Amino acid sequence: MYLSRSLCVLLVLAFASACGGGNGNGDVDIASPPGIRGTGALRFDGFGEIASIAQPPPMHFLFNTGFTFEAWIKPKTIPTKLELGRPFFGQGGAQWMYVHAGTLGLVTQGQQVVTNDIIPLKTNEWQHVAATYDGSIYVLYINGVPLAGVGSIGVLTTMNAFHIGALPGAMSTFHGDIDEIRVWNVARSEAEILAHMETPVPPDAPGLRAYFRCEGSGQELTDSSQHGVHAGLGSDPLMPDGDDPERVGPDF
Numbered sequence: 001m002y003l004s005r006s007l008c009v010l011l012v013l014a015f016a017s018a019c020g021g022g023n024g025n026g027d028v029d030i031a032s033p034p035g036i037r038g039t040g041a042l043r044f045d046g047f048g049e050i051a052s053i054a055q056p057p058p059m060h061f062l063f064n065t066g067f068t069f070e071a072w073i074k075p076k077t078i079p080t081k082l083e084l085g086r087p088f089f090g091q092g093g094a095q096w097m098y099v100h101a102g103t104l105g106l107v108t109q110g111q112q113v114v115t116n117d118i119i120p121l122k123t124n125e126w127q128h129v130a131a132t133y134d135g136s137i138y139v140l141y142i143n144g145v146p147l148a149g150v151g152s153i154g155v156l157t158t159m160n161a162f163h164i165g166a167l168p169g170a171m172s173t174f175h176g177d178i179d180e181i182r183v184w185n186v187a188r189s190e191a192e193i194l195a196h197m198e199t200p201v202p203p204d205a206p207g208l209r210a211y212f213r214c215e216g217s218g219q220e221l222t223d224s225s226q227h228g229v230h231a232g233l234g235s236d237p238l239m240p241d242g243d244d245p246e247r248v249g250p251d252f
């Protein structure tokens, strides 16, 4: 039920966004540097392919006092303004990031929290995306550039599953590649995001709760943080199935 309600919010916001406009600033080109994502990524077909931490340990993904979600994404297609957003990273019924109307969005408490400064995302190009919450405000980043719009709605306290590439039951899901996914329970600063988006972080970095480098093979998506909260591919995390994203690499 939560999902349909939230997607209705997204639909309303889709029309609202169609009436707004972006200023197009911050149009930073990032060449694809080798190393950070050169040896493996996940490719999602846009039709429900997903990776999930289905049963995170209790209290592991609680973000009351802050979070940072970050990843590299390479969208194959991007929804138009009148399409629903495509969630690709987060917790169903709580907070998630999505590609929407050509840019990046964040939903929490069932509402979009950053709306008014649009940096276009590009197709077929790697871009670093991040969302931070410090207990009071949100900031979204594309290629380390903060978007101007912020909100202060608060996060939902939840122990729900964590998903990559889609949310279960979502009508519209991510189409393209995702790599170097990091989940923190602290707000990383702009300087920290910039300093580390091109380089790996240590497994015991303070506040790092999950870290998916998307390398290797098989059904397990290995968590490279010290916590070992591994994810699984597809609807069945143990066996190949039609919802498994494809593993791609080394240079794609």
Ligand SMILES: [Ca+2]
Binding pocket: 036, 037, 038, 039, 040, 041, 179, 180, 213, 214, 215
């Ligand atoms: Ca990788």
Ligand SMILES: [Ca+2]
Binding pocket: 219, 232, 233, 234, 235, 236, 237, 238, 239, 240, 241, 243, 244
């Ligand atoms: Ca599977």
